[in-house]
Amino acid sequence: MSKPTAPSNRTRIRRIAENAHYDPTTLHAILDAAYVCHVAFADDKGTHCIPTACWREGEYLYIHGSNGGRLIKLLAKGTQACVTVTHIDGLVLARSAFSHSMNYRSAMVYGIFEKVADKAGSLNTFMRHLAPGREHQARPGNPKEMAATTVMRIALNEAACKVRTGGPRDDDDDMQHPVWAGVLPLVQLRRAPVVDPACTHPAPDYVRTWQN
Amino acid sequence: MSKPTAPSNRTRIRRIAENAHYDPTTLHAILDAAYVCHVAFADDKGTHCIPTACWREGEYLYIHGSNGGRLIKLLAKGTQACVTVTHIDGLVLARSAFSHSMNYRSAMVYGIFEKVADKAGSLNTFMRHLAPGREHQARPGNPKEMAATTVMRIALNEAACKVRTGGPRDDDDDMQHPVWAGVLPLVQLRRAPVVDPACTHPAPDYVRTWQN
Numbered sequence: 461m462s463k464p465t466a467p468s469n470r471t472r473i474r475r476i477a478e479n480a481h482y483d484p485t486t487l488h489a490i491l492d493a494a495y496v497c498h499v500a501f502a503d504d505k506g507t508h509c510i511p512t513a514c515w516r517e518g519e520y521l522y523i524h525g526s527n528g529g530r531l532i533k534l535l536a537k538g539t540q541a542c543v544t545v546t547h548i549d550g551l552v553l554a555r556s557a558f559s560h561s562m563n564y565r566s567a568m569v570y571g572i573f574e575k576v577a578d579k580a581g582s583l584n585t586f587m588r589h590l591a592p593g594r595e596h597q598a599r600p601g602n603p604k605e606m607a608a609t610t611v612m613r614i615a616l617n618e619a620a621c622k623v624r625t626g627g628p629r630d631d632d633d634d635m636q637h638p639v640w641a642g643v644l645p646l647v648q649l650r651r652a653p654v655v656d657p658a659c660t661h662p663a664p665d666y667v668r669t670w671q672n
Numbered sequence: 673m674s675k676p677t678a679p680s681n682r683t684r685i686r687r688i689a690e691n692a693h694y695d696p697t698t699l700h701a702i703l704d705a706a707y708v709c710h711v712a713f714a715d716d717k718g719t720h721c722i723p724t725a726c727w728r729e730g731e732y733l734y735i736h737g738s739n740g741g742r743l744i745k746l747l748a749k750g751t752q753a754c755v756t757v758t759h760i761d762g763l764v765l766a767r768s769a770f771s772h773s774m775n776y777r778s779a780m781v782y783g784i785f786e787k788v789a790d791k792a793g794s795l796n797t798f799m800r801h802l803a804p805g806r807e808h809q810a811r812p813g814n815p816k817e818m819a820a821t822t823v824m825r826i827a828l829n830e831a832a833c834k835v836r837t838g839g840p841r842d843d844d845d846d847m848q849h850p851v852w853a854g855v856l857p858l859v860q861l862r863r864a865p866v867v868d869p870a871c872t873h874p875a876p877d878y879v880r881t882w883q884n
Contacts, residue, residue, distance in 0.1 A: 470717045475741050495760050495774065495858070500712030500721035505682045509712035509721055511758040511778050529687050546723040548707050550863075551802055553879075557795065557810040558817040560802075562707065566723050583769065590763055590772075597851045598769040605770040627868045639809040640875050642867040644882050646707070651762075651857035656839045659853040667765075670856050 470570060471620035481621040484519070490567040490621055491516045494545040495590075499523065501541045503534050514545070515589045520613040521569060522582055532610045535573040543569040543614060550645040554628035555637040561624060563643065569619040573612040582611045591666040682782060683832035693833040696731070702779040702833055703728045706757040707802075711735065713753045715746050726757070727801045732825040733781060734794055744822045747785040755781040755826060762857040766840035767849040773836060775855065781831040785824040794823045803878040 464482045466472035473480035481487070491497075497514040500507060510531050512523050521543060525532040535541060549563040576582050580601065587595040601609070628641045650672045653663065676694045678684035685692035693699070703709075709726040712719060722743050724735050733755060737744040747753060761775040788794050792813070799807040813821070840853045862884045865875065 470720075475738060495763070496758060496776070498710040498712075498721050498756055498758070500710075500719045500754070502714045502719045506752050506782060507712045507714045507719055507754050508682075509710050509754040509756040509780065511756060511776070513774060526687060540718050542712070542719050542721040544710055544721040544723060546708060546710070548860075550866075551707070553803060553806065553810075555811055556813075557799060557807075558813050558821070560799070560810070562725060564708075564723070568721065570718060587769060587772070591765060591856075594765065594851070595769075598765075598772070599767055599846050599849045599851075601768075601770050609770070627866065634811050635870060637811045638873055639806070639811075640867070640873045640879055641871045642865055642879070644803075644865050644879065645863035647861055647863050648760075649859055649861050651859050654762075654839065654855040654857060656853040656855075658847060661850055661852045663852050667852055667854070667856065 466620055467618050468570070471568065471618055473620055473622055479622045479624050481623055482619070484616070486621045486623065487567055487616060487619050488516060490545055490547065490565045491521055493547060497521065497523070497543045497545045499531060499541055499543050501534055501539045503539065515586045517582070517585055519616045521616060522576065522586065522611060522613045524583065524586070524609055524611045527608055527610050532612065535612055536575060536610065538572055540572055541614065548646050550643045552628050552643050553641055555630045555634040555639055555641050559628060559630050559634065563624050563626070565621070565623045567619060567621045569614055569616055571614045571618055573614045576611040576613050579606055579609065579611045593664060593666060597664065678832055679830050680782070683780065683830055685832055685834055691834045691836050693835055694831070696828070698833045698835065699779055699828060699831050700728060702757055702759065702777045703733055705759060709733065709735070709755045709757045711743060711753055711755050713746055713751045715751065727798045729794070729797055731828045733828060734788065734798065734823060734825045736795065736798070736821055736823045739820055739822050744824065747824055748787060748822065750784055752784055753826065760858050762855045764840050764855050765853055767842045767846040767851055767853050771840060771842050771846065775836050775838070777833070777835045779831060779833045781826055781828055783826045783830055785826045788823040788825050791818055791821065791823045805876060805878060809876065
């Protein structure tokens with residue numbers, strides 16, 4: 461297999477480079493499995509790392525927020541950002557302490573966020589991503605709510621993914637060390653919906669099929 | 673209830689301030705439930721946001737890494753960092769589109785990492801946190817492995833937490849909107865251990881009791 465090529469110097473993965481992926485399929489799958497990302501940016505008060513909801517449309521990752529919030533105010537100035545999404549899939553218990561690892565899927569995106577003009581369209585896509593069909597059911601945003609909110613997006617053209625799967629990989633010299641070895645898996649599951657006590661409306665499909 | 677006080681200006685939560693917490697109990701619980709944190713820092717190539725394993729001891733959050741990695745090299749220079757841990761507990765479906773939310777527990781820590789002298793002791797604590805007792809079972813790090821690794825910690829004295837729990841909170845005017853309302857819970861679960869095919873050793877307690 462030829463070595464995959466990073467889109468820039470700062471996205472080139474050097475540590476355990478065999479876990480690096482730069483293809484859109486891997487990137488999209490990691491982003492689409494996420495409800496939140498972590499956005500890092502710097503201002504005169506320092507470097508910040510803020511979790512916020514995200515969704516993908518095509519080759520962009522979208523976020524939204526109040527116009528008055530620190531995140532939106534800073535990003536709207538054209539501040540360079542780094543957005544990271546991480547899923548933890550398990551603890552990898554090797555024979556040697558230093559060969560312990562985790563199974564994970566992570567994606568980093570570098571760039572500058574831009575404001576999205578079609579806020580209503582993007583927020584509908586976000587709602588559809590969370591609860592398909594609900595964009596036609598919830599009370600839509602009114603002009604005041606819409607005006608107080610900013611939708612921003614970052615292009616996915618400077619991104620890197622790192623993925624580890626599988627069991628422990630000990631050095632040959634450690635294989636006889638007398639200790640259990642394997643993976644302790646972690647998974648994010650969807651639990652039974654909790655209806656609001658004041659709600660008398662039937663559960664739509666995305667609620668009835670939520671639990672897994 | 674009196675308004676809680678932030679330890680600094682940049683940790684004072686302004687948006688939905690009723691979800692803010694600055695007490696050690698909340699902070700410790702959020703950090704102790706995490707396997708990874710996101711570390712943001714800036715260098716001459718931009719602002720970065722890197723996921724890495726973490727553990728808490730007292731009033732410090734610890735990380736470790738290869739001496740040669742970008743994260744450790746930059747942090748060892750005394751670069752200011754912001755560390756964030758986020759747990760997502762569910763999607764909150766309100767009647768109004770703009771009242772939708774998520775249930776979450778997040779913690780942000782600002783500061784400067786310092787190198788830890790007692791690397792072996794700290795890494796043992798990390799192992800004990802992941803798999804209690806395994807610090808006496810795995811093949812310990814040898815001098816070469818230990819020398820290639822740096823353990824760093826950041827003090828928890830400039831931190832803020834934000835926590836949302838419970839159901840949707842719609843405005844009175846929206847309560848009659850004809851749509852299902854409630855919470856779609858998300859939870860991280862521990863799945864059945866997967867033994868390494870080459871392993872013939874019995875499963876210790878932390879493996880047998882892993883699944884929940």
